[in-house]
Amino acid sequence: MTDLVIRGECTISPMIIPVNNGLKSINFYLLRNEEGLTLIDAGLNTEECWSHLKLGLDKIDQSLEDINQILITHNHHDHVGLVNRVMTALPREIPVYAHQEAIPRLKRNKEFFSMRIDFFQQLYEEMGCGEAGEKQVKKLREAMATNEKHAIQADIIPLLPAGRIANLDVIETPGHSPDHVSFYDNKNKWLFVGDHVLEHISSNAMIEPTSDGKRRKSLIDYSESLKICAKVDADTLFTGHGELITTHREFIAARLQRLNQKAERFLSVIQQGVTTASELAQASYRHKYQSEFALVMSEIIGHLDYLEVAQKINKKKMNGVWHYITV
Template sequence: MNKLEHNHTMTDRAVHPVIWDTDYGMVGSINFYLLDTGGSLVLIDAGLDSDECRTRLQSELKNIGATVADISRILLTHHHEDHAGLVPWLLEQQNIPVHAHPDAVPRLKADRKFLEMRLEFFRTLYREMGCGDMGAARFETLEETIRDADELALRTEIRPLEEGDSICRLDVIETPGHSPDCISFVDKRNRFVFSGDVILDGASVNALIDPDLDGNRLPSVSQQRQSLKKISGLDTDVLLPGHRNEIRNHRELAAEKIARMDRKDVRILDLIRGGTHVPAEIAQAYYGKKYHAVFPLIMSEIIGHLDFLESEGKISKTMTRGIWHYRAESSD
């Protein structure tokens, strides 16, 4: 029996994990969940749009004597393709209400105006961060998304969920950082949380730079820190994450993740004090060959930490010839 299935047979609401073991993103598995609410099922996240994920969901439904017709709602922790992938296929089977954070709406619906704004956001961002031509591949992907927007758009109403809302006896908390629209679902009675990608055991979670709906850069690392603190403060027994194993030491794990972020801040500050001032150069000095291998993730990390250090008054920046240069503030 799957570990998660065994652990949750004693709650008054059965949780049936749908786990697809994979090397997608080196996270080990893609997890999504069927929650039995008594008479119907709630699907929390929807895996990747792949035959393997689809077969895994169908198999789990069959194991519990159910079909897609028994799914009454879909709740998304965020819009990423490995969490919302099967939603279009499920909607082809029947009209199922989809719930997500408001910031997920233009992303799931592939809103062309939003996507065009996002492309220009990254063009400006990478230019001002001294990245040269490194963003070219990212721009091509974003341009392709704009061209395919009509095909990619989720064609259904997305019902908004925000901090303080409740649905199916689950309390909604906002946990952004990895993505602006990240939310988690807390079952206080049974003391478990569907936590998406806010924290994973044995894998890092990237705080991803992105614009808000008005085109302003979001403080991803600051948001991730606050989300980890929020998760740490939950009175719960187990987190059911979007990847890897369930988490039963969420306080210790969150503290470990925050400490790792602190160490990264110190190292970046040391690089700046040592004379590396341009963000792209800081990224290359910090990550070496990874800078070229996973450029968007690396720049997100560095920019997010620079934003955090600036918000803490530890660094400042000036623009020279269209490129930001960072300086360490004196530490009296």
């Protein structure tokens, strides 16, 4: 699985680092083509990822100094871990590219992160989360203190939507995160999808504010991005975790179907008289509501958005809390 992928002048050297959790592995890639050597994502900031990067370079007879640029699919820590280390090890600056929305997150911009806390405070109040929501907001506040040390030091150049970089088309694929992009090599039919499509698990469509504090409907974004991805003529999807994907259209069709089935399950709970997002979360994920609160609320709010857009439910605000009812 970690073999080189070679087609004509283009070579991919995959770094696949197994992990003992649901993600199966941390994947990132070196791409060598007419535009030089590009690092696509940068794994975790661990010795293991670092030595895999060195190995990946060895396999194509290249060294760190040969890397011309770094492309980031999205801001999550398991995709940008080695960026600072690579930049420090290089004798010269190389450009780092990411989506505009990734920049305040990667730079750990203080204003952005305090706005983000206010965003979640209001969201959880409006979703009727009470104490559980307050607990989560407290956690976010505490994380602010250690936030800065994870900042990407290099300047980050915003990718142009629908632009081209390193002979790759930039395709915006928001949903898993608002800044998510995929990179497409149309000649070789290679698609670097980050966490947008994973082989063994459904990607979470996490609720996040945009940099101007708005809430996008992340699950709607996600399903639209899946449809965009299905249209791409790709032989192989190079994923951020787990196996590569060679039959992406079937995969995506199955994902979309499952998404719809899950929404229908939530709808039946609402039909039984549950009205707030918090109640729906507790009815559907009793234990996880405590242990994985942010994830569960993203899941619930995402599917409520989905049902609302499908005109199967309406919402009404009462005493500051949204109540959902079937149409």
